[in-house]
Amino acid sequence: xxxxxxxxxxxxxxxxxxxTLSCRASQSVSSYLAWYQQKPGQAPxxxxxxASNRATGIPARFSGSGSGTDFTLTISSLEPEDFAxxxxxxxxxxxxxxxxxxxxxxK
Amino acid sequence: QVQLAESGGAVVQPGGxxxxxxxxxxxxxxxxxxxxxxxxxxxxxxxxxxxxYDGTNRYYAESVKGRFTVSRxxxxxxxxxxxxxxxxxDTAVYYCGKDGGxxxxxxxxxxxxxxxx
Numbered sequence: 001x002x003x004x005x006x007x008x009x010x011x012x013x014x015x016x017x018x019x020t021l022s023c024r025a026s027q028s029v030s031s032y033l034a035w036y037q038q039k040p041g042q043a044p045x046x047x048x049x050x051a052s053n054r055a056t057g058i059p060a061r062f063s064g065s066g067s068g069t070d071f072t073l074t075i076s077s078l079e080p081e082d083f084a085x086x087x088x089x090x091x092x093x094x095x096x097x098x099x100x101x102x103x104x105x106x107k
Numbered sequence: 108q109v110q111l112a113e114s115g116g117a118v119v120q121p122g123g124x125x126x127x128x129x130x131x132x133x134x135x136x137x138x139x140x141x142x143x144x145x146x147x148x149x150x151x152x153x154x155x156x157x158x159x160y161d162g163t164n165r166y167y168a169e170s171v172k173g174r175f176t177v178s179r180x181x182x183x184x185x186x187x188x189x190x191x192x193x194x195x196x197d198t199a200v201y202y203c204g205k206d207g208g209x210x211x212x213x214x215x216x217x218x219x220x221x222x223x224x
Contacts, residue, residue: 001169032209034209034210034211036152036210036211038152042216043202043214043215043216044144044152044211044214045214046207046211049207049209053209055210055212087151087152089154089211091209091210094157094166095154095167095168095169096154096157096166097154098151098152098153099151100151101151101152
């Protein structure tokens with residue numbers, strides 16, 4: 001099973017600041033990595049697929065990068081609605097796995 | 108627009124059974140694989156099961172293998188999850204998700220399952 005480790009667990013930032021979230025895989029997942037955003041009481045939402053492609057309707061301030069085992073989700077300038085939990089997920093091998101999540105909270 | 112609506116969640120005793128449903132609309136259900144994902148209270152996301160668009164391939168997380176069965180009825184645009192031998196650790200909100208080819212591009216709002224005596 002591919003283990004995805006996300007860091008940091010919590011990121012405390014102010015609106016307008018840049019957020020950098022990391023996801024590291026225990027073995028290569030090529031570019032088959034996605035990022036999701038989840039707000040309290042809501043279902044997750046797909047942000048990024050295949051490491052760097054924004055899903056439909058996702059603002060340009062969200063960007064993804066990386067390949068192999070190291071991936072980054074960047075939010076260039078945090079908006080109030082961006083404070084949430086973010087998960088990475090791989091689809092290279094079964095079972096599909098998610099990272100443990102990074103909570104982006106208001107400082 | 109794409110809609111996924113889970114139902115069937117309930118409180119059940121350990122060792123009991125439950126069947127969840129996910130009604131799909133707004134897309135060609137019989138052309139897409141579908142997943143179940145769960146989230147225990149205060150925890151992260153855990154992938155549970157997948158079924159191919161035509162039902163010919165199914166995959167499960169180790170934690171549910173042999174106890175849960177995913178199925179679908181393409182004539183009814185409905186996905187199912189039969190859960191047997193339920194344990195306390197199966198307590199979670201269960202989401203169905205559409206496989207867009209590169210990620211879960213649509214999710215339902217979830218149905219809660221509580222396993223407790």
